[in-house]
Amino acid sequence: MDSTGSLPMTPESSVSVRVATREDLAVIAEIGSEAFSGLRPGEQGQAWVKATFASAPRMEYWVAEDSSGIVGYVLWTEKGGFRSNAVIELEQIAVRRERRGRGVGRQLVRTSLEGVEERLARRGSALKLIEVTTGSEQHAREFYRDVLGAEVVAEIPDYFRGTEYVMIARRPKRPERPPSP
Numbered sequence: 765m766d767s768t769g770s771l772p773m774t775p776e777s778s779v780s781v782r783v784a785t786r787e788d789l790a791v792i793a794e795i796g797s798e799a800f801s802g803l804r805p806g807e808q809g810q811a812w813v814k815a816t817f818a819s820a821p822r823m824e825y826w827v828a829e830d831s832s833g834i835v836g837y838v839l840w841t842e843k844g845g846f847r848s849n850a851v852i853e854l855e856q857i858a859v860r861r862e863r864r865g866r867g868v869g870r871q872l873v874r875t876s877l878e879g880v881e882e883r884l885a886r887r888g889s890a891l892k893l894i895e896v897t898t899g900s901e902q903h904a905r906e907f908y909r910d911v912l913g914a915e916v917v918a919e920i921p922d923y924f925r926g927t928e929y930v931m932i933a934r935r936p937k938r939p940e941r942p943p944s945p
C-alpha cells in the first residue's frame with residue numbers, strides 16, 4: 765500500500781479489442797451508464813446505444829474484453845460525410861471503474877484507432893483529424909493528450925454540465941482526391 769492507503773496499480777494484463785456486435789450493446793449501456801449521466805436512466809441509455817449502433821459504419825463501437833467479459837468501450841464517429849481526408853470524433857469512452865488506471869483505455873484507443881484507419885484505407889481515405897470533447901475532468905484531458913496527442917483548441921461554456929473542452933489531434937495531410945471529370 766502507498767502513503768494514501770491505496771493498493772499500487774499493477775499493469776493490466778492484456779485485453780483484446782474488437783468491433784462491438786449487437787450482443788454487446790447491453791453491457792456497453794451498463795458501463796456507459798456508470799460513467800455518463802446522459803445514459804441514465806437505464807432504458808434511455810440502452811435506446812441511445814442501440815440507435816448509435818444502428819448508424820454503423822458512421823458510428824462504430826469497439827470493446828475491450830478479457831476472460832471476465834467486456835471491461836470498456838469506445839465510440840468513434842465519422843463527421844461531415846465519408847471524406848477522403850476523414851474527420852473522426854472519439855465520441856465516448858468508458859472503462860469499468862475498478863479497471864481504470866491500468867492501461868485498458870490506452871489499449872482500447874490504440875487498437876480501435878488502428879482498426880478505424882484500416883477501414884478508412886480500404887475505401888481509399890486517410891485520417892486527417894481526430895476531435896474529442898470533454899468536460900472539466902482533468903484526468904480525461906490528460907488521457908486524450910497522452911493517448912491521442914490531442915490539444916485543447918476551444919472551450920464551450922455551459923455545455924452539458926459545465927464547460928466543455930474541444931481537443932484536436934491532427935494527422936499528416938494528404939492531397940485531396942482529384943475532382944471527377
Ligand SMILES: CC(C)(COP(=O)(O)OP(=O)(O)OC[C@H]1O[C@@H](n2cnc3c(N)ncnc32)[C@H](O)[C@@H]1OP(=O)(O)O)[C@@H](O)C(=O)NCCC(=O)NCCS
Pocket residue numbers: 799857858859860863864865866867868869870871897898899901902903904906907908910911
Ligand atoms: C478516461 C478513461 C477512459 C481512461 O481509461 P483508463 O484505462 O483509466 O486509462 P489508462 O490507464 O489507459 O491511462 C492512459 C494514460 O491516460 C492518462 N490518465 C489516465 N487516467 C488518469 C488520471 N486519473 N489522471 C491523470 N492522467 C490519467 C495517463 O497519461 C495514462 O498514462 P500512464 O498510465 O502511463 O500514466 C477512464 O478513466 C474512464 O472510463 N473514465 C470515466 C469515463 C470518462 O471520463 N470518459 C471520458 C469522458 S470525455
